[in-house]
Structure formats: C-alpha cells, structure tokens
Amino acid sequence: MLATTVFTLVSQSRVLPKYRSALVMSSMVTFIAGYHYFRIFNSFNESSKMGGVTIGTAQGSFNEAYRYVDWILTVPLLLVEVIAVLALAKAAANSLITRLVPASAAMIILGYPGEISSNTGTKVLYGILSTLPFLYILYVLFVELTKSLDRQPDGVAATIGRLRLLLIATWGVYPISYLIPILVKNPSASQMASLFTDRQIGYTIADVLAKCVFGLTIYKIAKMKSVAEGMKDDH
Amino acid sequence: MTNLRYGGYLLVAMGFINMRYQTGHQNSAVHSLSIIIPGALLLLATFIKPTQKFLEIKNVKVVAGIAVVALVAYSFIN
Numbered sequence: 001m002l003a004t005t006v007f008t009l010v011s012q013s014r015v016l017p018k019y020r021s022a023l024v025m026s027s028m029v030t031f032i033a034g035y036h037y038f039r040i041f042n043s044f045n046e047s048s049k050m051g052g053v054t055i056g057t058a059q060g061s062f063n064e065a066y067r068y069v070d071w072i073l074t075v076p077l078l079l080v081e082v083i084a085v086l087a088l089a090k091a092a093a094n095s096l097i098t099r100l101v102p103a104s105a106a107m108i109i110l111g112y113p114g115e116i117s118s119n120t121g122t123k124v125l126y127g128i129l130s131t132l133p134f135l136y137i138l139y140v141l142f143v144e145l146t147k148s149l150d151r152q153p154d155g156v157a158a159t160i161g162r163l164r165l166l167l168i169a170t171w172g173v174y175p176i177s178y179l180i181p182i183l184v185k186n187p188s189a190s191q192m193a194s195l196f197t198d199r200q201i202g203y204t205i206a207d208v209l210a211k212c213v214f215g216l217t218i219y220k221i222a223k224m225k226s227v228a229e230g231m232k233d234d235h
Numbered sequence: 236m237t238n239l240r241y242g243g244y245l246l247v248a249m250g251f252i253n254m255r256y257q258t259g260h261q262n263s264a265v266h267s268l269s270i271i272i273p274g275a276l277l278l279l280a281t282f283i284k285p286t287q288k289f290l291e292i293k294n295v296k297v298v299a300g301i302a303v304v305a306l307v308a309y310s311f312i313n
Contacts, residue, residue, distance in 0.1 A: 021237055025241070028245055032252070035252060036252050039252055039255075039256045066252070069252050069255050070252060073251065073252075074248075
C-alpha cells in the first residue's frame with residue numbers, strides 16, 4: 001500500500017496537470033489503507049493472547065469496525081478517482097459523483113450491522129441490503145459512464161472497461177469474505193478461528209487489489225490520456 | 236488549494252482510524268481529536284472563499300503543509 005502511495009506521488013510529473021488530482025487521490029487511498037493496516041496489526045497484537053484473538057468492541061479486542069472506518073473513507077474516493085481521471089465536463093462529473101459517493105457510503109454502512117452480527121439471518125439481510133447500492137454503482141459505471149466515454153482517446157475506453165471489470169472482480173471478493181462465517185453450520189472453536197483467518201485474508205487480498213491495482217490502472221489511464229493529448233512519452 | 240484539501244481529508248480519515256484504535260485508552264478523545272479537528276478545519280477552510288484567500292498566502296501554505304505532515308507523524312506514534 002505504501003509503495004503504491006510513493007509510486008503514484010512520484011509519478012505525477014509523468015501525467016498532465018489536469019490528471020494529477022486523480023493520482024493524488026489514489027495516493028491518499030493507499031496511504032489511508034496503509035495506515036489502517038498499521039493499526040490493524042497493532043490491534044491484532046493487543047488482542048492476541050495464548051494463541052487466540054479476542055474479537056469484540058471492548059478495549060484490547062480486535063474489532064472489525066476498523067475495516068469499515070477505512071472503507072467508508074476510501075471507497076468513495078476510489079470512485080471519484082475514476083471520474084477525475086476521465087476529466088469530464090464539470091456538470092457530468094458532478095452528476096456522477098453525487099450519485100456514486102452516497103451509494104458507496106450506503107453500501108458500506110449497510111454491510112456493517114451484518115458484519116458484527118453472529119446471526120445468519122441478520123448477516124444475509126444486511127448483505128442483501130448492501131448489495132442494492134452496489135448494483136446501483138454498477139449501473140452508473142456501466143450505463144451512465146459509458147455515455148461519457150465517446151470522446152476519450154483510443155485505448156482509454158478499453159482500459160476503463162477493464163477497470164470496471166477489475167472493480168467487479170475485486171469488490172466481489174468482499175461479499176465472499178463477508179459470507180465465509182455462515183458457510184459452516186455450528187462450527188467448532190478451531191473452525192471458527194480458521195473462518196476468522198480466512199475472512200481476514202480475503203479482505204486483505206481484496207483491499208490490495210481494489211486499492212493498489214486500481215490505483216495503478218488509474219495511473220495507466222492518466223498516462224495514456226496525457227500522451228494522447230501531446231505529452232512527450234519519455235518514461 | 237486542492238493539495239491542502241486532500242491534506243485535511245487525510246487528517247480526518249487518519250484521525251477516525253486512530254480514534255477507533257484508541258477506544259478505551261486513557262485520553263483517547265484528546266489524542267484523536269487533535270488530529271481530526273485540525274483536519275476538519277483545514278478541509279472546511281478550503282471551501283470558504285475568505286479562508287481560501289488566506290490559505291493561498293505562500294507562508295500559510297508552508298505552515299499548513301508542515302502541520303499536516305507533523306499530525307500524520309503523530310497519528311503513527313500516539
């Protein structure tokens with residue numbers, strides 16, 4: 001995460017000034033996520049006692065709310081990055097942002113009650129509720145955004161298409177990880193520990209893909225557009 | 236201006252993550268709010284015209300930038 005932060009920061013001179021804000025946003029997303037992981041490691045250390053991890057909301061326990069605080073602050077920025085790198089007309093950009101940002105916040109907020117619940121029904125209910133804004137985000141990205149891609153340089157529209165697929169693929173890992181705890185009925189203590197670990201690994205992989213790979217793709221688009229608009233490709 | 240806006244947002248974000256981590260610790264509110272409040276004020280200032288003009292002064296920009304870096308460092312050590 002921090003390596004991507006450094007890369008996107010030092011690469012700013014390789015793109016035209018109008019695309020630099022997208023790279024700065026990408027740097028912020030990976031830096032905030034890197035800081036979040038730094039704190040998550042601290043929390044794991046504090047909550048690990050005698051080979052186990054205490055999970056809950058009390059002091060010294062590992063709390064999944066960490067991830068949700070990170071996501072609610074970074075996921076809307078990820079979507080704004082996409083709009084920023086396209087450098088659309090102000091009205092079109094504002095229209096997309098005002099729809100994508102609240103939908104992404106709603107998706108995360110609705111996921112949290114299910115995340116902390118041990119009841120399968122509650123998990124499924126909030127899983128479905130948080131999927132609704134996710135579907136709306138996909139609609140905006142695949143239907144509404146497509147209308148704005150006509151005037152993009154050659155290759156950019158295809159890369160945006162791949163970026164959207166990357167988004168579906170990586171964001172698809174989150175619900176799988178979210179549902180891992182309900183895959184085994186009446187798990188034993190060791191199974192519960194294993195399920196917890198699997199979920200953390202799933203979320204971590206998804207975070208790296210959704211933030212680092214996504215950010216690097218944004219850089220690629222910014223670079224392609226800069227070259228298409230006359231910037232010398234000397235890097 | 237945009238960079239200062241991002242700096243403000245960064246402090247708010249790191250402050251909230253810090254607050255979550257500090258939950259239950261002594262003086263947790265003081266530690267985390269000392270990151271969140273300057274971040275929120277900076278973020279707000281970048282949207283208000285009179286304060287925007289103030290932030291455009293070169294020395295103010297430098298001081299604000301140093302403050303952001305210092306608070307980011309503080310969020311790692313507290």
